[in-house]
Amino acid sequence: MNTISKMIIPLFVLFVIFYGFRRKVTIYDTFLEGAKEGLITVFHIFPSILAMVFAINIFLNSHLLETIFSLASPILQKISLPLEILPMAFVRPISGTASLAIMNEIFTNFGPDSFVGRLASTIQGCTDTTIYVLALYFGSVKINKTRYALSTGLFADFVGIIASFILVRLIFG
Amino acid sequence: MINKLWGFFIIVGILFTLLMGNIESLNDTILTSATSGVNMVLDLLPIIVLWSGIMKIAEESGLLKRVGNFVKPVLSKLFPSLKKDSKALGYITSNIVANAMGLGSAATPFGLKAMEEMQKENENKDEATDAMITFLVLNTSGVTIVPTTVIALRLMHHSNNPEEIIITAILATLVSSIAGLTLDYFRRRKRK
Numbered sequence: 001m002n003t004i005s006k007m008i009i010p011l012f013v014l015f016v017i018f019y020g021f022r023r024k025v026t027i028y029d030t031f032l033e034g035a036k037e038g039l040i041t042v043f044h045i046f047p048s049i050l051a052m053v054f055a056i057n058i059f060l061n062s063h064l065l066e067t068i069f070s071l072a073s074p075i076l077q078k079i080s081l082p083l084e085i086l087p088m089a090f091v092r093p094i095s096g097t098a099s100l101a102i103m104n105e106i107f108t109n110f111g112p113d114s115f116v117g118r119l120a121s122t123i124q125g126c127t128d129t130t131i132y133v134l135a136l137y138f139g140s141v142k143i144n145k146t147r148y149a150l151s152t153g154l155f156a157d158f159v160g161i162i163a164s165f166i167l168v169r170l171i172f173g
Numbered sequence: 174m175i176n177k178l179w180g181f182f183i184i185v186g187i188l189f190t191l192l193m194g195n196i197e198s199l200n201d202t203i204l205t206s207a208t209s210g211v212n213m214v215l216d217l218l219p220i221i222v223l224w225s226g227i228m229k230i231a232e233e234s235g236l237l238k239r240v241g242n243f244v245k246p247v248l249s250k251l252f253p254s255l256k257k258d259s260k261a262l263g264y265i266t267s268n269i270v271a272n273a274m275g276l277g278s279a280a281t282p283f284g285l286k287a288m289e290e291m292q293k294e295n296e297n298k299d300e301a302t303d304a305m306i307t308f309l310v311l312n313t314s315g316v317t318i319v320p321t322t323v324i325a326l327r328l329m330h331h332s333n334n335p336e337e338i339i340i341t342a343i344l345a346t347l348v349s350s351i352a353g354l355t356l357d358y359f360r361r362r363k364r365k
Contacts, residue, residue, distance in 0.1 A: 034229020038222040050210035058186035112332035125320030125342030141292040145300040156314035156353025163348035
């Protein structure tokens with residue numbers, strides 16, 4: 001699996017350049033033209049990334065989530081949900097780095113082959129930084145009215161988390 | 174939406190930090206978050222510029238259109254509002270393929286181009302179109318086949334079988350993507 005995923009990018013680049021060459025595209029000039037467009041894209045998304053990082057950092061560093069979860073832990077233990085997984089699931093839509101950091105902590109404390117470790121890995125693999133992605137993509141084309149995008153995206157993540165829990169139980173016991 | 178969320182994060186974050194009396198760390202957070210934002214953009218900058226260049230070649234040579242044609246039967250059912258020869262379909266495909274292979278950062282430029290193309294066909298420039306929402310639901314429900322970062326981290330922690338979670342991740346992704354797309358389908362129809 002690992003070698004396959006390492007081959008994808010080089011093969012893709014090779015194929016695109018080769019194909020362009022055969023189709024007699026002026027590849028170098030076209031590349032520069034596209035790169036220039038990319039630079040403009042970055043210029044446009046810069047403010048929305050900065051704004052989101054600012055707000056997310058303030059929120060995460062307030063440790064509000066940890067406080068809520070420590071209060072709710074007696075209830076969670078009753079439904080046999082591993083407490084450690086919750087902060088990760090909640091942080092996941094807003095910050096990939098933060099949820100990876102929590103997963104790393106879970107691996108250190110329980111091991112990657114424990115139930116919580118496998119559950120964390122599965123959740124990390126099947127969900128995405130939904131809020132961050134929406135802010136970035138909509139921000140890049142200056143759309144404010146996002147309609148039902150956020151709730152649908154978060155619903156999918158939520159279903160993914162529940163499915164992960166059931167699947168890890170079923171497959172790994 | 175982003176408007177409210179952004180305000181919520183900042184207001185709740187600051188109030189709760191003040192309540193807990195961590196004024197110093199709050200100052201730190203506010204002053205350093207601009208730097209971490211810049212770092213994030215700097216991480217993205219070379220990738221986006223490079224891939225925009227390469228993808229321009231794919232576009233000019235007609236490759237993107239061909240790839241789009243290949244998956245058109247499936248994708249055009251998911252995106253009924255997009256024109257059949259829309260460049261957006263090609264970019265959406267590239268984005269989803271790159272995401273599926275666990276190449277999140279390579280997928281971003283394609284996704285941004287897809288949004289740009291869909292915005293060209295948008296009549297109401299500050300409101301999201303149906304196609305944009307479907308695309309983002311598909312994108313964020315995470316069509317990951319090879320979660321590279323997770324596997325790398327498991328390997329680092331001496332897992333006996335780092336790749337074993339691929340099976341559960343694919344199945345969970347399948348469930349969440351179908352759930353997201355189903356909800357999206359009904360909400361889209363309800364409006365008409």
